[in-house]
Amino acid sequence: MSNGFDEVFSAVNNSDELLEHYQLNHDPFSARTPGFKFFTPKRRPVLAELHHLARYGEQMLVVAGPLGAGKTLLRQALVASSNKDAVQCVVLSAREHASEAALLAQICQALNTEQRDVASLLAKAQQSELVGIQLYIVIDDAELLESSAISMLSEIAEAGSFAPRVFLFVDSEGLERYSSVLNAEEGSSIHVVELAALGLDETREYLAQRLEGAGQGIELLTDQQVDEIHQRSAGWPGAINQVGRQVMVQAMHEGPVALGSGGSRGLSSKLLLAAGLVAVGIGVAWYLGDKAPAEPERTVLQLPEPVVEAQVGVPEPVAPPAPAHNAGQSGVQSDAAAPVAAVDSVPVVVAPESSPEVAVAEEVAAAEIAPQPAPQPEPAPQSQPAPEPAPTQATVPTPAPPVSRAEADEPATVSAAGGPHRSDWYRARSGSEYVVQLLGTRSEQAARSFVSKHPGVQDVGYFETTHQGAPWFVVTQGIYSSRQAAQAGVSSLPAALRDSKPWPRSIADIQAGLR
Structure with a gap:
């Protein structure tokens, strides 16, 4: 009897792509699988x-x-x-x-x-x-x-x-x-x-037994795919194995996460793997290149509101603060345009007089630099104009209110709080619940980039597990009470995500493989 299901997809030179894409322990449709149990219905x-x-x-x-x-x-x-x-x-x-x-x-x-x-x-x-x-x-x-x-x-x-x-x-x-x-x-x-052929429900049970033996479940196949496998195989177990593998390989290559498409399907798996590693390296370099080195932080010292002027060398009382136009004439106007002024750049001009007067100027300067704002002094009484002009006086411009570091970090904290779920979230869920798996990758950075490229998708998370002895990062969406609800949730995803063939996965299966 000739077999009409001997077609093999040219894109798959071996089963490594199928195993890695669906996270299978072995090819579930091979003739001799480890741990396979005799299928009892109709046998x-x-x-x-x-x-x-x-x-x-x-x-x-x-x-x-x-x-x-x-x-x-x-x-x-x-x-x-x-x-x-x-x-x-x-x-x-x-x-x-x-x-x-x-x-x-x-x-x-x-x-x-x-x-x-x-x-x-x-x-x-x-x-x-x-x-x-x-x-x-x-x-x-x-x-x-x-x-x-x-x-x-x-x-x-x-x-x-x-x-x-x-x-x-x-x-x-x-x-x-x-x-x-x-x-x-x-x-x-x-x-x-x-011997009799299997019915549709028995075909589903047979596929579930095969997939469970390979470490997954019937959730990898939709109802439409199961029906297609049953129709094309006519319910005979050997044909179910061949058609089931073809359907899963076809779904893998139709999704955007597949390694090859179109004319590249004839390439060897090693060449495709090398191309994937190069692409990941370029993506990491691009991601790191967008992060320009941050400017060095400057300490901002808030000075008291009133401007205190120090005049040395005249016996008369300290004159009241000069009008605003005098500050512009003293050459400090350029400093007022800067948002932050360094403490070391504040000049204090004194005349070479006796030492007691210099001590007074130092006390005034110390008062200006004190971290606690001093109370606003009362205006000095109007004095008689001095016979000689007063020496050049130094004024300190009032700086803008500084922005505290805690306030600057607040948006980042809010963003982190609304970020993707992590492993603790999956551990806390009930094992009977389901999520929709969107992506599986060897790189945690690739998983983060995938999440950041879809900001409109709600309730996204990723966790780390192991696949073939190496770290494996899986991105999921949503939380559903049953597999049917998760399958229905796939239709609400954006078209770009639906094209990647997402599939429901149980929380119990995820919890069993969490690192």
Whole structure:
């Protein structure tokens, strides 16, 4: 039977991209997966029927189904579930032993009979039956057996209650040849068990079992994708594996987070990985380049409101503050234009007079620099004009009210409070809740940049976990009570995020992998 699901996406040279994108432990759709369990719906009744007929029947048992129906897995389950203390199994493949002579020789060799003939084989089976051991002869790919080999196996199966039980696993297309061969022989009969395809719900359960074995769940697939897989595979397990992998790879490459698109899909995974690392390096350099070095901070000292003038060298009382236009004439107008004045730049001009007067000027200057503002002095009484002009007087401009450092940091504090959720938030949530996973990346900086590029998306967070032994940062959105609610929440995301194929993920799964 030809298989219509052998198409392979050229973008995937190996399963590394699929594993990294969906954070899987292994390829869930490979033929031999670690820890895979036998899928029981529509197969457990068949397995129980085979064991019952082997114990109480004397016919040759034929299990038929198309390619990918699960015959090989059922054969493995039959051997594994047999009582090792009461059953001895001889498992062969007709691909290697199709003729009567080759098949009989191999069976006799496995049972260590004295001769390579049917009589010696039946004598060995009778000896085993006396000690409580039943012989099973299990033939896979039995549609390839020659007609004489089929007749010989039927003769062995019908030799009596002690005879070995014969199980043949046959492709559906070769079943008619069995009927024609055995009908030509008088008294020969077989019991045929035909495998059935899985229904839609059973297909969903089968996919869930495969994905859970790889460390994820059915949340990776939407209802539409599950329906597509069931329709294209017709419910046969082998085809479900192939189509399921194709659907997930297609969704991975259609999203913007995929490594390649279009003509670059033919490139090797190592080249794509190198290109991704270069892109990450450019992004980090661009991010760091936007941060210009901050200007050095300057300490601002607030001076008292009133302007105190010091006059030295005249015996008269201190004159009242000069009018505003005098300050402009004293050459200090340029300093008043600056928003911040350094304390060291305030000049104090004194005349070379006696030392007591200099001490007075130093006390006045000390009062100006004091950190506590002095109370505003009362205006001095108007004095008579002096006969000689007073020396040049130094005035200190009133600086603008300084901005405290706590006030300058307040916007940053508010922004940090409204930032993305972190690991503690996920630990505090209930394991039955769900979020929508938007992005997975090796770089924490890339996760932060992704969040900053979508400021309009509410309730965003990211956490750190491990994937394949290395740090892995995952960005999520929202918090939902069920997987269906999370799936519905995807439709409310911006179009750019919906195109990246976000998918629901349970809080319990996240909590299990938090670092």
